[in-house]
Every structure is written in C-alpha cells, then in structure tokens.
Amino acid sequence: MEKGGIIKHDLSKSPKTGDWAYAKPEVDKDKCIGCETCAMYCPDGCIEMIKHKEDAKNKADIDYEFCKGCGVCEQVCPVKAISMRK
Template sequence: MEHGAIIKHNPKKASFTGDWRYMHPEVDKEKCIGCGNCVPFCPEASIELKEYKKGEKPKADIDYDYCKGCGVCSTVCPVKAIIMRKK
C-alpha cells in the first residue's frame, strides 16, 4: 500500500491570495467581542486575535496579504462586526 506524504505548510512560501480580492472585510473594533468565531472559519487562515489595547480583550485582525475576500468571516460573526466592502 502506498502512503501519502504530509507536507508541512510554510506560510512564507504561500502565494499571496490577497491579490484575488474584489471585496475586503473590515472589522469594527467597537463591535468585535473577541469571541474568535471567525478565526477557524477563514479558509486562508488570515485572521488572528490581536490585543490592541493593554488589558482589553483581543480583537480580530485580518492579514490582507492572504485574505481573498470570500466573506465567510462576515457571515459567521455573531455580532456582525465584519463588514464586506468593495476593494
């Protein structure tokens, strides 16, 4: 039986899928409750939670080098803190 190969993902070698973007997501930092729901849904793994102010809950931060503008994050956000806008 042939075994498959598992190739470790190297983000430094990944192509910049942000070039495909027609729409881009904007996070309303006032609305974002830092629940992290959007993070695992992003197909490009381009959202992480970032601490903007010391002592405050981290909020969603989007890496536009890789975000392709699919809008999934906007759909799954429970408080509608991500708005899709034209590029």
C-alpha cells in the same frame, strides 16, 4: 476520541491570495467581542487575534496580503463586527 484543533498555516510559504479579492473585510474593533469564530472559519487562516488595547480582549485582525475576500468571516461573526467593502 481525539480532540480537534486549529491548524495554523505558515503564511510565509503560502501564495499571496490577497490579489484575488474584489472585496475586503473590515473589522469594527468596538463591536468585536474576541470570540475567534472568524479566525476558525477563515479558509485562508489569515485572521489573527491581537490585543487592540492594553486592558481589552484580543480582537480580530486581518492580513490583507492573504485574504481572498470570500466573505465567510462576515457571515459567521455573531455580532456583525465584520463588513465586506469593495
């Protein structure tokens, strides 16, 4: 059986969907445990895991030019680190 994988979009070739959003997700970097669940579920592939502090785990970082505000990331985060704001 073939293993699954995460398809990374080439955002430079994608239409910018950020204008559609009526709400945007905010990540509480202190709560984020770096599990990458939000990045796996985001339908726009616009969540990157980046180093927030030198000695810390990677944290979720959202590209608002492509986030369409669907709220999936808020729903799947196991520690409620993401909140949708209008």
